[in-house]
Amino acid sequence: MLREIRPAILVLVVLTAITGLAYPLAMTAIAGAILPKQAQGSLIEKNGKVIGSALIGQEFKEGKYFHGRPSATVTPDPSDSSKTVPAPYNAANSGGSNLGPTSKALNDRVKADVEQLKAENPSASVPVDLVTTSASGLDPDISPEAALFQVPRVAKARSMSEEQVRQLVTQNTQGRFAGLLGEPRVNVLALNLALDGATAK
Amino acid sequence: MTVIGWIQIVLYCAIVLALVKPLGWYMTRVFNGERTFLSPVLRPVERGIYWIGGVDERREQHWLTYTVAMLLFHIGGFFIIYGLMRLQAALPFNPAGQTAVAEDLSFNTAISFITNTNWQNYGGESTLSYLVQMLGLTHQNFLSAATGIALAVALIRGFSRSSMRTVGNFWVDVVRCTLYVLLPICIVYALFLVSQGMPQTLQPYVDATTLEGGKQTIALGPVASQVAIKMLGTNGGGFFNANAAHPFENPTALSNFVQMISIFALGAALTNVFGRMVGNERQGWAILAVMGVLFIAGVTVTYWAEANGTTALQALGLTGGNMEGKEVRFGIVASSLFAVVTTAASCGAVNAMHDSFTALGGMIPLINMQLGEIIVGGVGAGLYGMLLFVVLAIFVAGLMVGRTPEYVGKKIEAREVKMAMLAILVLPLMYLGWTSVAVVLPSAVASMANAGPHGFTEVLYAFTSATGNNGSAFAGLSGNTFFYNLTLACSMFVGRFFMIVPAMAIAGSLAEKKSHPPSAGTFPTTGGLFVGLVVGVILIIGGLTFFPALALGPIVEHLAMNANTLF
Numbered sequence: 049m050l051r052e053i054r055p056a057i058l059v060l061v062v063l064t065a066i067t068g069l070a071y072p073l074a075m076t077a078i079a080g081a082i083l084p085k086q087a088q089g090s091l092i093e094k095n096g097k098v099i100g101s102a103l104i105g106q107e108f109k110e111g112k113y114f115h116g117r118p119s120a121t122v123t124p125d126p127s128d129s130s131k132t133v134p135a136p137y138n139a140a141n142s143g144g145s146n147l148g149p150t151s152k153a154l155n156d157r158v159k160a161d162v163e164q165l166k167a168e169n170p171s172a173s174v175p176v177d178l179v180t181t182s183a184s185g186l187d188p189d190i191s192p193e194a195a196l197f198q199v200p201r202v203a204k205a206r207s208m209s210e211e212q213v214r215q216l217v218t219q220n221t222q223g224r225f226a227g228l229l230g231e232p233r234v235n236v237l238a239l240n241l242a243l244d245g246a247t248a249k
Numbered sequence: 250m251t252v253i254g255w256i257q258i259v260l261y262c263a264i265v266l267a268l269v270k271p272l273g274w275y276m277t278r279v280f281n282g283e284r285t286f287l288s289p290v291l292r293p294v295e296r297g298i299y300w301i302g303g304v305d306e307r308r309e310q311h312w313l314t315y316t317v318a319m320l321l322f323h324i325g326g327f328f329i330i331y332g333l334m335r336l337q338a339a340l341p342f343n344p345a346g347q348t349a350v351a352e353d354l355s356f357n358t359a360i361s362f363i364t365n366t367n368w369q370n371y372g373g374e375s376t377l378s379y380l381v382q383m384l385g386l387t388h389q390n391f392l393s394a395a396t397g398i399a400l401a402v403a404l405i406r407g408f409s410r411s412s413m414r415t416v417g418n419f420w421v422d423v424v425r426c427t428l429y430v431l432l433p434i435c436i437v438y439a440l441f442l443v444s445q446g447m448p449q450t451l452q453p454y455v456d457a458t459t460l461e462g463g464k465q466t467i468a469l470g471p472v473a474s475q476v477a478i479k480m481l482g483t484n485g486g487g488f489f490n491a492n493a494a495h496p497f498e499n500p501t502a503l504s505n506f507v508q509m510i511s512i513f514a515l516g517a518a519l520t521n522v523f524g525r526m527v528g529n530e531r532q533g534w535a536i537l538a539v540m541g542v543l544f545i546a547g548v549t550v551t552y553w554a555e556a557n558g559t560t561a562l563q564a565l566g567l568t569g570g571n572m573e574g575k576e577v578r579f580g581i582v583a584s585s586l587f588a589v590v591t592t593a594a595s596c597g598a599v600n601a602m603h604d605s606f607t608a609l610g611g612m613i614p615l616i617n618m619q620l621g622e623i624i625v626g627g628v629g630a631g632l633y634g635m636l637l638f639v640v641l642a643i644f645v646a647g648l649m650v651g652r653t654p655e656y657v658g659k660k661i662e663a664r665e666v667k668m669a670m671l672a673i674l675v676l677p678l679m680y681l682g683w684t685s686v687a688v689v690l691p692s693a694v695a696s697m698a699n700a701g702p703h704g705f706t707e708v709l710y711a712f713t714s715a716t717g718n719n720g721s722a723f724a725g726l727s728g729n730t731f732f733y734n735l736t737l738a739c740s741m742f743v744g745r746f747f748m749i750v751p752a753m754a755i756a757g758s759l760a761e762k763k764s765h766p767p768s769a770g771t772f773p774t775t776g777g778l779f780v781g782l783v784v785g786v787i788l789i790i791g792g793l794t795f796f797p798a799l800a801l802g803p804i805v806e807h808l809a810m811n812a813n814t815l816f
Contacts, residue, residue, distance in 0.1 A: 052314065055302035055420050056321035060392075062298050063427060064329060068388030071432065072474040075439045079449040079473065083440070089448045089469045089497065091455060098457045101467055103446050103496040106459040113460065117577070139467040140454060141375045142491035144574045144602035146725030148611075148703035149559040150806055152815040154573065162565050176562065176569040182576050183494030183584075183602045189577040191569075229257060230502020231580035240460055 092237070100237055105188040107137040108240065112205040114190070114198050116236045117177055118161065120145035121185035137186060144183045165197070172197050189233035192221045206247055216242050250556045254582035258548060261506070261586060262541075265513045269537065272514060273521025279429045280402045280422060280522070282306075291428045298424050309415035312757025315403055316750060318419040319396060323363045326389050330359040333385040334377070343378035344453030345468075350376060353734040360738040362386055364745035365393035365627055367479070367486025367597055367720040368737060370729040374468035374489050379451055386486060387475045394482025394515075395426040397629030400749055401519055402526075404633045407756030408657050409526040411764040416756050430515070431481060438511065439477040446500035449473040472497055480511040483627040485597030485720045493587070493600040494576055505583055505600060512596045516625040519632045527657040531775040536635055539783045540624045544593055547613045547624070552585040554610035560813050574605030585610065588721075592617035595627030597720025604698070604707065604723035608810055611723070612803035615710055618717040619795045620787055621676060627718060630745075633752045637669040640755070642779075642786040644669075646772050655771055658764040665758060668751035675747040677794045679740045680712040684798070686736070687712070693732050698725025701816030702809065706802035711737060716744035 079087040090102040100106050105116045121143055123135035135141075147154035161179040175194040195217045203210040220239040224230050278285055299306050310318065333340070334355040338348050350358070354370055361368040362385070371377060377386075399422035406416045443449050448469045455467045472488045476498055479485060489495040499505050517537060524533025558571040570581040579587070584601035591598050592614035603611050617624060623635040639656060644666045647654025654661040687693040687708045697704035707723040714721055715737040722728070728737060773779065809816075 051303075052318040052321055052419075055304050056318065056325055059298060059302035059304065059420055059424065060322060060325040060329075062301055063392060063424070064384065064388045067391040067427065067432070067478075068384035071435070072383040072387055072471045075436070075443075075474040076449050076451055076471055079440060079443040083443045086443050086446050087449045087473075088452060089450070089455065089467060090446050091457070091467075098455055100457045100459055100465060101455075101497075103500050104465075104467055105496070106457075106461075106465055107463060108461060110461055137465065139465050141372065142468075142489050142495045144491065144494070144605060144724070146602055146604035146698050146723070147573065148604060148699045148706075148723075148725075148806070149561065149571070149607045149810050150701055150703055150814065150816050151699055154605075155561045155815055158562065158567075158573075159565060162567070174565075174567060176558075176567040176572045177577050179567065180562075180571075180573040180575075183574045183600065183605075184489075184491035184496060184576065186491070186496055187576050187578075188496055191577055224253070225502045225506075228253065228260065229506050230578050230583060233577050237460070244460070 102235070102237065103188055104139050105137055105186045106237060108236065111201055113240045113243070114195060114202060114236050116190060117187050118179065118181045119185040120181040139186055142184045142186055144185060145181045169197055169200055188235050188237060190236055192217065192232050192234055195221070195234040195239065202243070206243070208247070212246070213243070216246060250552055251582070254552065257582055258552070258586055261509060264510055265517055268510070268514050269517050269521050272518035273525060273533070276430060276518055277522050277525045279425050282421070282425075285429060287429055287433060295424055295428055299420070302420060304418070304420045306418065306421045309418050311414055312403070312416050312753045312760070315416055315419045316753045319400065319749070320746070322392070322396070322419070322423070326363045326392060327359045330362055330385045330389060331355050333381050334358060337378040337381050340378065340380050342380035342383070342451060344451075345378070347376060347378045353731050354729055357734040357738045360741050361720065362389040362486065363393055364718050364741045365397055365482070365484060365595065365630065366715060366718040366741045366745070367484045368715055368728070368741065369487055369490070369492070369720065369722065370734060370737070372490045373487050374470070379470050382475060382488060383471055387478060390475065390478040390482050390484040390486070391427055391431055392423070394478065394484060394628050395423045395431060397627055398426045398430070398515065398519070399423050399629065400753065401629035401632040402522070404636060404752055404756040405523050405526045407759035408659055409528070410760045412762070413760045416760050431478060434481055435474070435477040438481065439473040441507065442473040442476055442504060445504040446497070447473040447476060447504070448497055479598060480508045480596065481515065483512055483516065483594045483596040485591065487598065493598045494602070499600055502578055502583065505579055505587065508598070509587055509590050512590050512594045512598070513625050515628045516594055516631045519629065523632060529657070529775070532657055535775045535779055536639070538780045539787075540635070542780065542784055543620070543624045543787070544589065547589045547593065547617055548586060551589050551610045551613040552582060554607045555581050555585045557607070559607055560810050561815065564813060571605070571607050571610070574602030576600065588614050589617065591721055592719055593622065593624035593626070595622040595630055595717060595719045597714065599721050602724060603710070603721060604725045608803045608807035611706070612799060614721065615706070615713060615799070615803065616791070618713045618719050619680070620791045621673065622717045622719060623787065630718065630748070634748065637672050637752065638787050639783055640665050640669040641673070641790070642783040643772065643774070645786060646782055650772075652770060655765065656774060658766065659759050659762050660765070665755050668755045672748045672751040673790065676716050676744060679716040679743050680709070681795070681798060683712045683736050683740055684709045687732070690732065692730070696727040696730055696733060698727070699816070702802050702806040703816065706806065709798055709802055712740050715740035718745050
């Protein structure tokens with residue numbers, strides 16, 4: 049048994065160096081060389097400034113932008129670090145609401161959101177993804193139905209025709225991968241950038 | 250439930266099945282010490298490691314030596330992770346300026362990673378430096394996975410050998426598994442993940458100015474290299490707090506699909522390795538069939554429950570299923586499938602928040618873990634867990650006809666059955682025992698995020714996940730407290746090693762026995778009757794053990810949900 053002590057230390061050290069340093073550092077170098085944009089987080093720049101990542105949702109509250117899903121991310125309370133306060137789309141602390149199917153708190157929040165959305169657009173039924181928080185709190189997407197639901201509000205705020213806005217939504221809708229995997233979706237940041245582009249023209 | 254949803258599920262099963270034979274063939278060669286197409290490159294590295302470590306690769310070990318070597322290896326792994334976490338503030342690769350991790354959290358995380366559990370009481374991007382993620386967590390993702398596979402191979406050797414005192418050499422098995430199986434796949438896999446949008450960088454977190462002028466700090470890191478082994482090795486510990494739900498840790502529907510495949514790939518292929526090593530591949534397929542039956546049943550229930558949604562959402566006129574805690578790019582079907590896959594295997598990565606699943610949808614992951622994660626299971630651990638149940642099932646069959654039970658040519662006798670029972674009983678002792686302690690301690694109850702039966706399920710899920718070395722969570726529970734850090738670490742430790750040691754004792758005792766050729770009176774273990782018998786034994790033993798606990802949690806919550814009672 050005693051002769052197993054030497055390999056227990058030395059094999060461990062060598063394997064740790066290979067798998068814990070050589071492998072991730074080599075992958076970083078290779079990925080940085082052949083896929084630099086993705087490796088750095090698919091960042092989007094505008095006028096030399098980073099405005100976000102194509103993959104990370106951000107908070108939209110203004111009427112002229114399409115809104116993403118509610119986000120349950122939090123940040124430490126500045127006045128008491130043992131507590132947290134809501135901080136939607138906090139990309140340095142991902143997480144979901146973790147409220148269950150019989151949670152009163154969840155039901156109350158969803159109910160309030162549904163009422164607000166019904167008032168905004170009484171003609172369509174409220175899409176479920178627009179009133180439920182995502183798992184990461186950083187969901188970059190909404191369903192095509194959730195985007196179309198917001199078209200009247202956005203068109204009005206931007207003095208565009210609903211048809212124009214709807215067209216942008218269609219252009220920014222991604223289907224399932226190979227027609228099979230996942231769900232159709234609209235990247236909210238990409239759609240809003242397209243909107244800003246169209247308005248600037 | 251939709252047609253396209255079921256097509257995704259069927260496609261998933263088909264691809265996993267298609268991988269079983271080629272991977273099983275390759276892994277068998279690796280563990281038999283034969284040449285592979287990678288040998289010209291890797292053989293010199295392999296020999297170098299043996300030379301440094303003073304390992305004689307031809308010297309085989311008794312099961313006890315094999316087990317001791319494995320335990321010593323893990324003690325070292327524990328100190329590496331614990332030390333790195335405590336000292337991270339003073340070490341390089343820490344652009345976010347993370348401070349030292351507290352003692353109890355470091356202890357919990359170190360146990361969590363050496364046991365292949367990867368329970369996340371830590372926050373990932375908010376707690377750990379890049380160095381800890383790489384040198385601490387990525388390395389142990391490899392080594393705990395390689396250990397699991399090595400142990401399964403040692404147990405297989407117990408069945409396949411005749412009148413021998415040894416079961417292989419632990420160092421050789423671990424080194425060969427890491428170099429020939431895990432690393433090559435991970436290199437290709439990590440690059441694929443980057444191509445889907447997963448970051449792989451040492452740059453610091455980025456401050457972005459959003460379209461509306463707000464400030465958003467975006468956490469980055471060497472994500473892809475860790476996620477590749479996290480999935481392939483059924484580790485499941487997230488780089489980020491939200492795990493595989495985080496868009497950086499699972500950017501597309503395709504990355505999600507491939508991640509699910511990689512969770513099952515090696516575990517399913519090990520059944521083929523078993524078949525090949527005992528000289529009859531159909532023995533392996535029979536075991537995979539047992540796993541398949543239980544898996545499809547689980548997927549059906551969870552998918553149905555999540556697609557139906559909750560009564561509260563329906564009452565508000567919302568259709569489209571239970572989207573709380575799920576990502577749009579995955580939707581209902583890919584989230585439900587992922588949840589069943591990750592808990593059937595002992596992976597524990599999540600792409601949706603299990604805490605927000607419907608009562609029945611969340612009960613299936615719980616049952617998967619309570620059955621001992623034998624439905625494919627963790628790499629290695631799933632197979633040796635399943636073989637323990639096979640030993641019991643064969644024993645039951647032997648009692649029915651009054652013959653000494655035999656399995657793949659080996660007589661199953663008192664020693665094997667006692668060891669199998671010990672391993673199987675120690676799991677409920679941990680998760681039921683600690684759950685009952687937690688629910689009477691006010692400080693432990695205060696950690697629950699949900700009221701009513703759901704809060705109880707959160708605690709039961711935590712100890713089940715820890716004991717089963719899964720690592721997924723009903724994440725609302727605030728597990729980062731002194732009580733949970735210690736008791737969960739205890740559950741993980743016992744759940745891992747009190748299963749391994751009896752399994753290895755069985756390996757040793759079987760290896761010493763003579764192999765008997767099958768006779769007319771041998772119970773055939775490749776047919777439907779055998780599959781049905783094993784499924785029955787698993788469900789009866791499991792059902793008797795944990796049904797009362799389920800009745801207090803998810804079942805009563807389901808009834809409350811249907812009556813639209815809120816807590």
